[in-house]
Amino acid sequence: MTIPEGILCSKTHEWVAEINNEFTIGLTDWAVEQLGDVVFIELPEIGSTFSKNETFATIESVKAASEIYMPVGGEIIEINEELINSPELINEDAFSAWLVKIKPENFQEDSQGLMEYEDYKDEVQ
Amino acid sequence: MSEDKKTSLYDEHIKLGAKIVPFGGWAMPVQYEGIIKEHHATRNFAGLFDVSHMGEVFIKGKDSLNFLQSIVAQDLTNLEPSKAIYCHLPNEDGGLIDDIIIYNAKGIIEEIEYLIVINASRIDFNIPHMQKMAQGFDVEVINKSDDLSMLALQGPNAKFIIEKMGISQSEQPKFFTFKSAILNACPVFLTRTGYTGEDGFEIIFEHKYASKLWNEILSYKEEFSVVPVGLGARDTLRLEAGLPLYGHELNENTTPIESSLGFFIPKEKEQNYIGKKLIQGQKTKELPLRRKLFAFIMEDRMIARAEYPVYINDIECGVVTSGAPSPTLGKNIGFCMIEFDKLESSLVSKLNNIQESLGMTIQIMVRNKLYNAKIVKKPFIEKKYNK
Numbered sequence: 001m002t003i004p005e006g007i008l009c010s011k012t013h014e015w016v017a018e019i020n021n022e023f024t025i026g027l028t029d030w031a032v033e034q035l036g037d038v039v040f041i042e043l044p045e046i047g048s049t050f051s052k053n054e055t056f057a058t059i060e061s062v063k064a065a066s067e068i069y070m071p072v073g074g075e076i077i078e079i080n081e082e083l084i085n086s087p088e089l090i091n092e093d094a095f096s097a098w099l100v101k102i103k104p105e106n107f108q109e110d111s112q113g114l115m116e117y118e119d120y121k122d123e124v125q
Numbered sequence: 126m127s128e129d130k131k132t133s134l135y136d137e138h139i140k141l142g143a144k145i146v147p148f149g150g151w152a153m154p155v156q157y158e159g160i161i162k163e164h165h166a167t168r169n170f171a172g173l174f175d176v177s178h179m180g181e182v183f184i185k186g187k188d189s190l191n192f193l194q195s196i197v198a199q200d201l202t203n204l205e206p207s208k209a210i211y212c213h214l215p216n217e218d219g220g221l222i223d224d225i226i227i228y229n230a231k232g233i234i235e236e237i238e239y240l241i242v243i244n245a246s247r248i249d250f251n252i253p254h255m256q257k258m259a260q261g262f263d264v265e266v267i268n269k270s271d272d273l274s275m276l277a278l279q280g281p282n283a284k285f286i287i288e289k290m291g292i293s294q295s296e297q298p299k300f301f302t303f304k305s306a307i308l309n310a311c312p313v314f315l316t317r318t319g320y321t322g323e324d325g326f327e328i329i330f331e332h333k334y335a336s337k338l339w340n341e342i343l344s345y346k347e348e349f350s351v352v353p354v355g356l357g358a359r360d361t362l363r364l365e366a367g368l369p370l371y372g373h374e375l376n377e378n379t380t381p382i383e384s385s386l387g388f389f390i391p392k393e394k395e396q397n398y399i400g401k402k403l404i405q406g407q408k409t410k411e412l413p414l415r416r417k418l419f420a421f422i423m424e425d426r427m428i429a430r431a432e433y434p435v436y437i438n439d440i441e442c443g444v445v446t447s448g449a450p451s452p453t454l455g456k457n458i459g460f461c462m463i464e465f466d467k468l469e470s471s472l473v474s475k476l477n478n479i480q481e482s483l484g485m486t487i488q489i490m491v492r493n494k495l496y497n498a499k500i501v502k503k504p505f506i507e508k509k510y511n512k
Contacts, residue, residue: 034144036144036156036159036160036357037159037160037161037162039161039428039450040426040427040428040450042492058492060428060450061160062160062161062357062361062449062450062452063155063160063357063360063449064430065428065430
């Protein structure tokens, strides 16, 4: 598991990282560990837009369904299609199994309050 | 905030890295290595469950049989010593206070007539009810829940492990019977019951033997592939086996007939019992069902969960009571309660006919969209009891 550089995490356990000029969103390793076996991931449609903290996806473990919130607002420009048929990939590596790529609306403002990974780890543990 | 109670095996669960969750006032392991792995291990080999949160009650006194006959829907007249029966404890209106297993303990537990195993979440309702109803009978209702621990060892390899621990297969109790036994030098009550649809045992004993028995059983990991199993897999296993869970498929407002457990209600029972009028009336079809429980399989990848609304022909008419992905079938399964007063009579009569209801399409609302599901027969898997 490699943690993407410059990653920012939300209190609701999403991460966002700028990788090769693309803004990628996923769920943290800690959150995935808490969920256990992931059996289903519902991703949004490409082209849809969500504001910060809005529900954009759902992740289901054997036991329960959990909502996933936008760490920053924006338009969905790509989804990780692989997760639709192989949701268990997120259990193997929460950082390579990203959920969506977005075009942020106002990254500077929305990213206020997000934590660096080390600070996030301290907060959840 | 009151702290959740811990079973005598709590420290063992922590040592094994279990994830602990609150359940019915108890801090219980929901999983160790993973629900899916634990589920398959139980179906294919053996799973060990700490079910010490379950309640145990001893019934003592010369009126024991008459007393129990007056409070359960089943007929205990022919329940011989060592035999067990799955029973319903109704309220005045025919709804259920609890579902329980009654063991005839005569000659097995000293001075005790019956052992009853009850739901953890219902101890505080069930026992006061039984104690109140015991007035006027020469009977004692003794709550042993705080004195006894309980393990379930389930799966095809369970019998081999029990054999290794000192009780040969020919000496093991048969399905739905129990005996007093010495297991690995610990005195226990050994029952051939469970909540998974597999052959297996439940083992009841004093707290002081808990760690010894737990660790001894798990020492057969190499030989018989036994693993510790948490409440997560316990739920998917019982759901596949079509077994109800109190608070989901069973409650105070629903009769056992409405919960599709009519199989367990005798056609006739001479003695009067609390709630008899509606239950027997529904059993003989003289009184109509107000609602009914159905098993379903999703036709889609969506997973139905408890409380999700259920529709038939675009009419909201019920809720999902339990739902989960089935690790054995690779499909999403569940139970739902359909309210008959929401539907027109032709549909109700179709639903009242088991054969006609099978294959019917219903819709489950998942995140504000409707998805198709088909009514199917329960259980979802074939049970493997050692009868």
